[in-house]
Amino acid sequence: MCIRDRIGAIQAAASGAHLIITSSVATYGDTTGSMPPIRVSHAQKPVDIYGESKVAAEKAILESDVPYTILRVSGISVPALLDPPETWPFMHDQRMEFINRADVIDMLNQTPIERFLEAMAAGLDGPAAEGKSLKVNLVLTDIKDSYGLWIENSVLHFKRAEPAADANATLTLTKTIFVKMIAGTAGVKDTLLSDDLKIGGSKIDLVRFFGLIEKAPGTFAIVTR
Numbered sequence: 001m002c003i004r005d006r007i008g009a010i011q012a013a014a015s016g017a018h019l020i021i022t023s024s025v026a027t028y029g030d031t032t033g034s035m036p037p038i039r040v041s042h043a044q045k046p047v048d049i050y051g052e053s054k055v056a057a058e059k060a061i062l063e064s065d066v067p068y069t070i071l072r073v074s075g076i077s078v079p080a081l082l083d084p085p086e087t088w089p090f091m092h093d094q095r096m097e098f099i100n101r102a103d104v105i106d107m108l109n110q111t112p113i114e115r116f117l118e119a120m121a122a123g124l125d126g127p128a129a130e131g132k133s134l135k136v137n138l139v140l141t142d143i144k145d146s147y148g149l150w151i152e153n154s155v156l157h158f159k160r161a162e163p164a165a166d167a168n169a170t171l172t173l174t175k176t177i178f179v180k181m182i183a184g185t186a187g188v189k190d191t192l193l194s195d196d197l198k199i200g201g202s203k204i205d206l207v208r209f210f211g212l213i214e215k216a217p218g219t220f221a222i223v224t225r
Helices: 002-012 049-062 101-109 113-122 175-183 203-211
Strands: 019-024 068-073 134-140 145-152 156-160 169-173 198-201
Touching: 002 019, 002 049, 019 049, 049 101, 049 169, 101 175, 113 145, 113 156, 134 203, 145 203, 156 198, 169 175, 198 203
Parallel strands: 019 068, 134 169
Antiparallel strands: 134 145, 145 156, 169 198
């Protein structure tokens, strides 16, 4: 599905969905003569078909009326240096600019919580969820918001709502910790040792709930996958 098809689908559905598109720093072209860092306002002068296709996709989005976020992605650095591949893909004199993982987390913190819940719903293991009925309250203390999540008919549903008394479990935490869990960067201090994360109700049911999501938060304190 090309970008114009996606835009058309959003417009036809009139759902108000927020389009997030992965573009590339390749849209800037050769920046070796430019003073770093390269900023969003830098002129786009692609030098290959890949970069040109990304510029064309961005143009289609900008000309539409759908709400959007465009990410011009570079490399993402990690705390530990990994051994390079046998065939190193970069030249010795090539300039490289990386996005620090902390900046990625900061960007994710600006993303509406609904986008994460949509991703969780898309990651539900339908066959494994067949015949199961589970309800979880998600309470985000720092943004003073809460959501009801429930699995019914092999589908993960969610809506903004006050915590339900009949929920199997309640997960109370900050959005910051939730984002770190989704991104796989939450450590022990963010989970087991944090006063900002609490679990009410059945921990077993909470494990069962997240265990049905194929891309569940990788560092959730009581979920091991």
